[in-house]
Amino acid sequence: MSKLTVAVLFGGRSSEYEVSLVSGSTILRGLSREKYDVLAVGITKEGRWFLYEGDWDNIPEDTWQQGECRPVFLTADPCVHGLLVPASDGRMETIHVDVLFPALHGKNGEDGTIQGLFQLSGIPYVGCNTLSSAICMDKSITNSLLEGMGIAQAHYLWFFAENYSGEGRDKIRLKIHERLGYPIFVKPANAGSSVGVSKVSCEEELDAAVQKAAHEDGKIVVEEAIVGQEVECAVLGNGHPIVSGVGEIAASAEFYDYDDKYKNGTSQLYIPAHLPEETMEKIRATALRAYCRLGCSGLARVDFFVRKSDGAVLLNELNTLPGFTSISMYPKLWEAAGVPIPALLDRLISFAFERNL
Numbered sequence: 100m101s102k103l104t105v106a107v108l109f110g111g112r113s114s115e116y117e118v119s120l121v122s123g124s125t126i127l128r129g130l131s132r133e134k135y136d137v138l139a140v141g142i143t144k145e146g147r148w149f150l151y152e153g154d155w156d157n158i159p160e161d162t163w164q165q166g167e168c169r170p171v172f173l174t175a176d177p178c179v180h181g182l183l184v185p186a187s188d189g190r191m192e193t194i195h196v197d198v199l200f201p202a203l204h205g206k207n208g209e210d211g212t213i214q215g216l217f218q219l220s221g222i223p224y225v226g227c228n229t230l231s232s233a234i235c236m237d238k239s240i241t242n243s244l245l246e247g248m249g250i251a252q253a254h255y256l257w258f259f260a261e262n263y264s265g266e267g268r269d270k271i272r273l274k275i276h277e278r279l280g281y282p283i284f285v286k287p288a289n290a291g292s293s294v295g296v297s298k299v300s301c302e303e304e305l306d307a308a309v310q311k312a313a314h315e316d317g318k319i320v321v322e323e324a325i326v327g328q329e330v331e332c333a334v335l336g337n338g339h340p341i342v343s344g345v346g347e348i349a350a351s352a353e354f355y356d357y358d359d360k361y362k363n364g365t366s367q368l369y370i371p372a373h374l375p376e377e378t379m380e381k382i383r384a385t386a387l388r389a390y391c392r393l394g395c396s397g398l399a400r401v402d403f404f405v406r407k408s409d410g411a412v413l414l415n416e417l418n419t420l421p422g423f424t425s426i427s428m429y430p431k432l433w434e435a436a437g438v439p440i441p442a443l444l445d446r447l448i449s450f451a452f453e454r455n456l
């Protein structure tokens with residue numbers, strides 16, 4: 100059987116560029132050499148695309164751009180079915196690609212924008228399509244749709260950052276006071292990896308938190324702070340997806356922030372979560388329902404809180420391109436279910452082809 104050519108995209112114009120370098124190298128190394136010819140496509144923080152032919156060890160170190168890089172283009176023309184690389188004589192060389200594998204997180208990678216380009220290119224791609232990626236990226240849209248489905252979540256409200264000034268600021272403060280109280284979480288609607296997220300315990304801290312979130316996105320989501328456990332499960336598949344067991348995160352910091360996720364690494368993951376069986380069943384069923392109703396395909400990690408006071412299961416968010424580092428929950432949950440990373444990647448690729456039929 101001839102090998103399939105997989106192009107793994109890493110980096111990207113996103114605040115999660117560094118995380119993507121680690122996810123990208125995990126995926127590059129996890130793909131079976133017997134089944135696939137693997138191309139590494141690096142996207143810089145500025146959004147420039149390169150075919151990277153150097154040592155993969157330089158990717159997580161972020162020194163790949165000093166290595167063997169050739170400019171590369173993905174065209175919207177479906178007749179090409181591959182990547183275009185300028186040759187030395189000025190002509191374009193085409194490298195055929197069977198499937199695109201985005202190892203990108205956050206803006207421009209997980210939000211439907213690049214998925215739109217993939218769709219136009221006619222090349223099958225791993226993960227959610229444009230619409231479901233865009234929906235799940237925007238926490239205000241996700242929350243509104245989940246509310247419509249009757250899926251429980253933290254009380255929330257959202258506003259445009261530009262309206263947080265003068266009288267608008269007073270109105271927003273009043274709404275927060277009346278509807279949510281304190282403490283609250285303030286987040287950019289479109290971001291990830293806890294970038295721009297703050298816990299706010301009183302009104303005096305609000306301005307700084309809004310400013311921090313507004314640095315990432317023009318839309319701000321505010322939620323009541325939930326006291327309880329933070330748990331996640333992994334969903335895999337298209338029309339009839341499967342769901343993993345439930346994992347728990349015990350953050351070492353005040354909340355599961357960026358440093359805790361990727362730098363200090365002192366937070367603990369427990370698989371399975373410390374929860375009664377019936378609560379875990381509820382989480383798994385809710386994850387599947389949200390995944391299907393929001394039109395997800397390929398994969399997503401669905402994150403929840405379980406409130407301490409009453410055991411309520413509250414959906415926090417869906418991540419359509421979850422972290423794929425060796426310490427990340429998504430691959431770990433499948434590993435615990437007997438699916439190691441290479442087999443997981445095989446399945447993700449076959450779901451990309453299945454959806455493209």
Ligand SMILES: Nc1ncnc2c1ncn2[C@@H]1O[C@H](COP(=O)(O)OP(=O)(O)O)[C@@H](O)[C@H]1O
Nearest residue numbers: 253284290291292293294322323324325354355
């Ligand atoms: N309503 C909330 N109650 C309690 N903790 C929260 C709440 N919202 C967010 N957090 C904490 O902040 C972290 C990041 O927020 P999250 O909504 O997951 O955004 P991101 O997309 O950046 O991961 C969560 O993992 C959790 O630790």
Ligand SMILES: [Mg+2]
Nearest residue numbers: 292293402416
């Ligand atoms: Mg999160």
